[in-house]
Amino acid sequence: MNPNKALWEKGDFTRIAQTMRESGEALVAKLGITKGMKVLDLGCGDGTTAIPEARLGAEVLGVDITKNLVDAGNRRVKELNLTNVRFQEGDATNLGDLKDQSFDLVVSIFGAMFAPKPFDVAKEMVRVTRRGGRVVMGNWIPNDPTLVAQILKISAAYTPPPPEGFISPMTWGVETNVIERFTAAGVARDKISFVRDTYRFEFAHTPSELVTEFRSYYGPTMNAFDAAAKNGKATDLFRELEALFLRCNESRSAGATSIPATYLRVTVAV
Numbered sequence: 001m002n003p004n005k006a007l008w009e010k011g012d013f014t015r016i017a018q019t020m021r022e023s024g025e026a027l028v029a030k031l032g033i034t035k036g037m038k039v040l041d042l043g044c045g046d047g048t049t050a051i052p053e054a055r056l057g058a059e060v061l062g063v064d065i066t067k068n069l070v071d072a073g074n075r076r077v078k079e080l081n082l083t084n085v086r087f088q089e090g091d092a093t094n095l096g097d098l099k100d101q102s103f104d105l106v107v108s109i110f111g112a113m114f115a116p117k118p119f120d121v122a123k124e125m126v127r128v129t130r131r132g133g134r135v136v137m138g139n140w141i142p143n144d145p146t147l148v149a150q151i152l153k154i155s156a157a158y159t160p161p162p163p164e165g166f167i168s169p170m171t172w173g174v175e176t177n178v179i180e181r182f183t184a185a186g187v188a189r190d191k192i193s194f195v196r197d198t199y200r201f202e203f204a205h206t207p208s209e210l211v212t213e214f215r216s217y218y219g220p221t222m223n224a225f226d227a228a229a230k231n232g233k234a235t236d237l238f239r240e241l242e243a244l245f246l247r248c249n250e251s252r253s254a255g256a257t258s259i260p261a262t263y264l265r266v267t268v269a270v
């Protein structure tokens with residue numbers, strides 16, 4: 001099985017996605033979406049951004065490598081009675097059956113960054129965008145002091161080194177890499193712009209319980225705990241993550257969690 005697919009089918013990302021809905025909606029509100037706009041949401045998960053895009057009247061296709069998240073997205077669409085959004089399985093490294101220049105906007109929020117072969121991913125996103133359209137990516141930033149980069153940094157210390165040739169998803173959070181990948185896909189440098197923005201994880205329980213959610217349902221953290229357990233270090237990993245989540249928590253109400261995380265928003269005018 002494709003290890004990229006296996007990683008994200010492990011656990012249940014919908015549990016983490018539920019903590020990110022408000023930020024997803026706020027981000028979509030900034031994208032200038034108009035009625036009838038054709039939007040591809042790539043690495044869509046269960047639709048944290050795809051569903052708000054559809055609510056603004058876009059014709060949305062969500063593509064994700066996992067069957068479980070595509071099914072979860074389609075269930076949400078049905079429950080919400082939305083007719084202008086659907087989800088299907090696909091791989092950001094090869095969007096095969098999607099036609100050239102068929103979308104006005106390609107959105108990928110913490111999605112395509114997790115696919116291997118980043119040059120192929122940039123090429124595919126540009127290929128399916130119509131001339132005059134846009135690609136918008138949200139990418140976590142390596143070594144950033146806020147939550148997600150720190151989760152990945154702490155987890156890496158408990159995990160065996162990745163295989164030779166592995167390109168970290170976090171490289172998508174470095175502007176020079178992003179420029180290199182999109183210019184290789186034929187985009188001029190001055191068409192690529194960057195903004196740093198904030199996502200917020202909102203959870204109605206304590207920071208420690210949010211660590212447990214990540215441990216139980218978020219594929220990359222589950223793998224880190226599996227590796228740590230092999231060395232008898234699962235408790236150490238839990239304590240380090242718990243300290244991080246407690247330190248980052250900005251919620252004023254006891255028993256609730258609100259943690260900001262900085263990301264790099266990339267806009268490519270195609």
Ligand SMILES: C[S@@+](CC[C@H](N)C(=O)[O-])C[C@H]1O[C@@H](n2cnc3c(N)ncnc32)[C@H](O)[C@@H]1O
Nearest residue numbers: 008043044045048064065091092109111114115
């Ligand atoms: C952190 S989640 C973000 C999901 C969603 N964009 C959101 O904001 O909730 C990463 C998503 O990227 C998807 N993904 C990872 N590699 C992919 C690939 N090669 N092609 C398509 N989707 C991929 C995962 O299955 C997962 O749904």
